[in-house]
Amino acid sequence: MRSQLLLTTIFSLISASSALANTSCTETDYVFTSEANVEIKTQGMGYSPKCLRVLPGTVITIQASKRHPLQGIQNPTNDNPFVMDTDAEVAVTQRMPGVGEYSYFCTNHGDTQGNGMAGSIQVVTQ
Numbered sequence: 001m002r003s004q005l006l007l008t009t010i011f012s013l014i015s016a017s018s019a020l021a022n023t024s025c026t027e028t029d030y031v032f033t034s035e036a037n038v039e040i041k042t043q044g045m046g047y048s049p050k051c052l053r054v055l056p057g058t059v060i061t062i063q064a065s066k067r068h069p070l071q072g073i074q075n076p077t078n079d080n081p082f083v084m085d086t087d088a089e090v091a092v093t094q095r096m097p098g099v100g101e102y103s104y105f106c107t108n109h110g111d112t113q114g115n116g117m118a119g120s121i122q123v124v125t126q
């Protein structure tokens with residue numbers, strides 16, 4: 001009985017996070033910074049910070065390497081500047097456009113649904 005309740009709880013948590021589409025970041029995961037230039041580093045099999053909240057116009061650099069090729073996740077509502085023709089194997093720097101959610105992933109260890117090695121940048125106005 002108890003294990004079934006636990007399973008149900010886990011299941012609803014998974015459903016809740018996948019409802020946010022191509023990000024595994026939930027509202028409380030985001031780390032806000034008002035800095036003009038921010039670097040997202042690869043750390044083990046993940047990104048740090050994984051869930052970043054910034055202001056429009058922030059210049060963001062995301063680390064990448066042969067081991068951790070970077071690609072943006074296509075956004076249905078606005079252009080994601082990290083979507084590239086070819087996966088990047090060196091750091092990519094972009095100026096974030098308007099308000100929205102911009103996700104990215106490592107093509108070796110993540111996927112376009114935001115699973116595994118992936119992250120998300122939320123651009124908000126203050």
Ligand SMILES: [Cu+2]
Nearest residue numbers: 068106109117
């Ligand atoms: Cu990777």
